[in-house]
Amino acid sequence: MLRIGIIGAGAVVQGAHVKAFLGRTDVAVSGIADPCEAFRSRVGAALGCDRLHGDYRSLLEDRSIDALDICLPHFMHEAVVLDAFSAGKDVILEKPIALDLGQADRMIAAAAKAGRKFYVALNERFWPAHRKLKEMIEDGGLGKPFLATAQLIGDELRRMNDPESWKGDWAKAGGGALIDTGTHIVDLMLWWFGRPRTVSCQWGRFVVEAPGKADDNVVVTLGYDGMLANIVVSYACASDPWREDKQVYFRDASAHVTMDCDAPLRLCRGKEAMRPVETEAMASWWEGSVAAGVNHFLDCLQGKDRPAYGPEASRDTLEVILLAYRAAGEGRTLPLPARPHGFPGARHGAVDDESPNDP
Numbered sequence: 001m002l003r004i005g006i007i008g009a010g011a012v013v014q015g016a017h018v019k020a021f022l023g024r025t026d027v028a029v030s031g032i033a034d035p036c037e038a039f040r041s042r043v044g045a046a047l048g049c050d051r052l053h054g055d056y057r058s059l060l061e062d063r064s065i066d067a068l069d070i071c072l073p074h075f076m077h078e079a080v081v082l083d084a085f086s087a088g089k090d091v092i093l094e095k096p097i098a099l100d101l102g103q104a105d106r107m108i109a110a111a112a113k114a115g116r117k118f119y120v121a122l123n124e125r126f127w128p129a130h131r132k133l134k135e136m137i138e139d140g141g142l143g144k145p146f147l148a149t150a151q152l153i154g155d156e157l158r159r160m161n162d163p164e165s166w167k168g169d170w171a172k173a174g175g176g177a178l179i180d181t182g183t184h185i186v187d188l189m190l191w192w193f194g195r196p197r198t199v200s201c202q203w204g205r206f207v208v209e210a211p212g213k214a215d216d217n218v219v220v221t222l223g224y225d226g227m228l229a230n231i232v233v234s235y236a237c238a239s240d241p242w243r244e245d246k247q248v249y250f251r252d253a254s255a256h257v258t259m260d261c262d263a264p265l266r267l268c269r270g271k272e273a274m275r276p277v278e279t280e281a282m283a284s285w286w287e288g289s290v291a292a293g294v295n296h297f298l299d300c301l302q303g304k305d306r307p308a309y310g311p312e313a314s315r316d317t318l319e320v321i322l323l324a325y326r327a328a329g330e331g332r333t334l335p336l337p338a339r340p341h342g343f344p345g346a347r348h349g350a351v352d353d354e355s356p357n358d359p
């Protein structure tokens with residue numbers, strides 16, 4: 001039996017991680033830490049766990065706990081993850097990996113030094129339509145893509161407008177819509193197409209009124225050899241249900257991903273009408289994909305599976321996001337440097353650490 005402690009029992013745990021743990025008979029949640037009494041009690045009640053703590057250090061000291069599921073505001077990721085490795089625990093961490101590359105590198109190095117497993121949950125990689133589209137891109141049967149577009153239109157206005165909330169706070173979140181939910185889309189682009197050569201970006205804070213908050217709307221363009229990828233993210237659309245769409249265009253075909261679960265992936269060849277592409281069923285794209293990601297890493301913690309990717313993937317994604325913010329600040333397109341020499345690569349034994357798309 002794998003024994004897990006949960007650190008941070010907020011929105012993502014209540015909304016989706018709980019679903020993963022409830023489906024496991026080989027995993028026991030043996031402790032929950034959150035200074036918010038109501039949140040730790042709610043998650044404890046849902047999971048049948050009565051070992052509830054206000055201070056996460058109690059979980060580090062609990063020798064019966066093997067691994068930690070860390071779901072904290074971004075500015076806390078590095079310190080708590082490093083504490084976890086020092087205490088001999090493996091870690092599943094919610095995205096994004098960190099606020100900056102120095103933090104990411106220190107966490108990756110600490111995991112290797114302590115011989116601990118370190119997984120960063122990037123749930124959109126576990127949505128079947130996204131996996132299928134990756135297979136189709138890599139298979140090459142559709143030819144070479146020349147354009148990708150992606151939109152993620154959401155509403156985080158309540159937390160973005162709350163001056164007390166870490167959401168959208170530059171110091172606590174590292175930015176707004178882009179680093180928070182935009183992480184998902186940037187990560188998909190890197191997963192599907194590899195590292196871009198250039199990054200440009202414009203962002204604005206048009207709707208959120210709380211002072212000091214970061215972007216509520218952002219447009220990022222990634223430049224590849226022979227391809228552009230355009231990403232549009234909003235956290236300010238109160239009148240539109242949360243919506244994601246992606247399109248990839250090839251010379252004689254196009255692939256379309258929507259959140260319509262009846263036909264999440266559709267393909268158009270030549271002038272033919274769009275037709276659905278069969279994908280594994282997943283009832284709810286968000287809860288389902290988050291739970292699938294957590295389940296994958298619970299399997300990896302038990303040696304039942306190999307990690308689909310290592311933490312370096314989320315470091316790459318963060319690098320592009322930070323470069324996008326910089327490009328917006330400087331008002332110009334910036335080149336993405338090559339990965340540093342000696343980049344850890346396959347150290348974590350991940351299946352696609354050596355992506356064929358990497359230059």
Ligand SMILES: NC(=O)c1ccc[n+]([C@@H]2O[C@H](COP(=O)([O-])OP(=O)(O)OC[C@H]3O[C@@H](n4cnc5c(N)ncnc54)[C@H](O)[C@@H]3O)[C@@H](O)[C@H]2O)c1
Binds near residue numbers: 039055073
């Ligand atoms: N994959 C997804 O789709 C998705 C969705 C939402 C959030 N997230 C990520 O999950 C993480 C958490 O986001 P959230 O929206 O759940 O945030 P949240 O603010 O709702 O939850 C964070 C929780 O951490 C708790 N906390 C604060 N300090 C703590 C401490 N010292 N010890 C233990 N707990 C502490 C807070 O009380 C809060 O309950 C972030 O990294 C975020 O980007 C991912």
